[in-house]
Amino acid sequence: MASKQMKQMLHMNQGQGETSYAHNSGIQIAEQTRMKPLIEAAIIELISSTSTLVPGKMVIADMGCSTGPNALTLVSIAVKAIQDHCFQVQRPPPEVCLLLNDLPTNDFNTVVKSLVMLRQSNEHVVVTGITSGSFYERLYTSGSLHLVCSSNSLHWLSKAPEDLSRNLIPAYDINEDARRQRQHIVLEAYARQFRKDFTLFLKLRAKELVPKGRMVVSLVGRRSDVTSTKFSYLSRTISQILSDMVSEGVIDKEKFDSFYVPVYEPSSKEVREIIQEEGSFSIHEMQLHDPTTDMNNALSTPSKFVNLLRALCEPILVQHFGDVMYEFVSAAERHWGLEGNLLDPASKHQEKAPGTRLARWIRLDYQATRPQEPKPLPPRALPSRLWTPAATTSRRPKPPPSRGPSSRPEIPAATGSRRPWNEAAAPVTAATGTAAVRRKIPAAPGTATVQTQGPRRHLYQGHKLVPWLPLATAEERERGGKRGGGGARVSPESLG
Structure with a gap:
């Protein structure tokens, strides 16, 4: 029953x-x-x-x-x-x-x-x-x-x-x-x-x-x-x-x-x-x-x-x-x-x-002296090395999915002198292990900033992905070498 x-x-x-x-x-x-x-x-x-x-x-x-x-x-x-x-x-x-x-x-x-x-x-x-x-x-x-x-x-x-x-x-x-x-x-x-x-x-x-x-x-x-x-x-x-x-x-x-x-x-x-x-x-x-x-x-x-x-x-x-x-x-x-x-x-x-x-x-x-049942332990916290502010606070928009291997143009490597990238100063994300860019560069209207591996930044505009170089330092501007045109967009042809 x-x-x-x-x-x-x-x-x-x-x-x-x-x-x-x-x-x-x-x-x-x-x-x-x-x-x-x-x-x-x-x-x-x-x-x-x-x-x-x-x-x-x-x-x-x-x-x-x-x-x-x-x-x-x-x-x-x-x-x-x-x-x-x-x-x-x-x-x-x-x-x-x-x-x-x-x-x-x-x-x-x-x-x-x-x-x-x-x-x-x-x-x-x-x-x-x-x-x-x-x-x-x-x-x-x-x-x-x-x-x-x-x-x-x-x-x-x-x-x-x-x-x-x-x-x-x-x-x-x-x-x-x-x-x-x-x-x-x-x-x-x-x-x-x-x-x-x-x-x-x-x-x-x-x-x-x-x-x-x-x-x-x-x-x-x-x-x-x-x-x-x-x-x-x-x-x-x-x-x-x-x-x-x-x-x-x-x-x-x-x-x-x-x-x-x-x-x-x-x-x-x-x-x-x-x-x-x-x-x-x-x-x-x-x-x-x-x-x-x-x-x-x-x-x-x-x-x-x-x-x-x-x-x-x-x-x-x-x-x-x-x-x-x-x-x-x-x-x-x-x-x-x-x-x-x-x-x-x-x-x-x-x-x-x-x-x-x-x-x-x-x-x-x-019996008031009855031993109390042990309380459950709190959930174990993740190790600190698996958490960084960049991994949790980054809200950069993701690029749209690729439409095929031929839809994205190949970007040639840039020439000329560059300021060395300080890898040690860049935080490392837990998800990808790549260096995150710490300098904030204003984007042109209608463009979106995309993070890729390494020190290079890119802008996505329309259906083209073009590089965005860091601004020139004061020392380089004194020598007359403006890099990135003070924030202007650089075409792939000019980098050839």
Whole structure:
């Protein structure tokens, strides 16, 4: 899937119905609540540091805010932490600017209403705004953010892995033997795409944060000591349900082979390596939590299970397969009946889920001492010996093109004594290497001066090229030898 197409289809289910994200985001709210200590600690450090906080102002951004009741959870925690800390230290709180970001297809209607209520409920100045766009692009001006938050968003990729979509490699093959043979290739392609996306995210946020700014993010992942031999729970579940629909003839196999769930759950080791290699941030703290209990509560019944899948993936499924949600719901309910509950001892998930899937909260500090990228060197100047004023300022008109070897008369050499030409005093042009005449001689009306090699000047008049000799020196005039007739034209016959 192209990146532009992915932006159009990758969003949570909108509205307030049973299958909306607003009514099926209990797991996400629980994860955001656990981020509260990290956000509060970051706020206290920012307010206490005079080098990071612009006097009386703090800008906070939530990237991937989504919609529903949890859209304002992180920024509300930050605002309350600012007010509580400033009250304790007996100082006026700074003016706060809250910026919420998500894809343009996100349902911002309820988010805007919630922002108005949040702004009106605070006595101090709280300015709010919405920025639509992918957080894998530049969103804000350089050095404008103090705190960046992101919850349950970064495991979503910017697009399907390029190595798979370009080479038409299915992510989840119906044939079990073929799936096992390709599984290593598929998982490596997903890992490379995540590394590329997460590295880009860090680079962009480093440009937008103030020096020593803070960032608190959470994403779903797996333990470092577990080898990545299985797909993420969401990807595996969706693929198994769609595979059953292919077997029933509901959807086309070619459509199924070209479908990719853009989700990757990295290990703690992968996350640490990417952060360290990118170099803009230092890891202040990383916490891990097993969300299996929360997932079990959210997926305890077939209807909850189906509604959660629809809230997360219905837009992307409809965009790719068309109107197949009725059949998808039926297949999903059968799948839940076969797989069972995550924590059920008889469940097939028992060997897969507990202890392998983790929620990860990371507190990152922007390093102000990050080495600056070297500036490009200016273009090399040409050597001075290749440049002379005569080569750049000469604007003498060029003679017309020759009409043949017989069209120009042969000029016989002049006779008589001549003043020696000082070759050393004449500048040398870079283009021809010939001596340029330095004495300026007025030309007769209707004539044009033409430069040729050597000390001789010529005049072009009509269709004839005749020589123009230098003026006689004072010494020669005393001897009575006028050369050139004081500037008069000399015919070729007189030089014979």
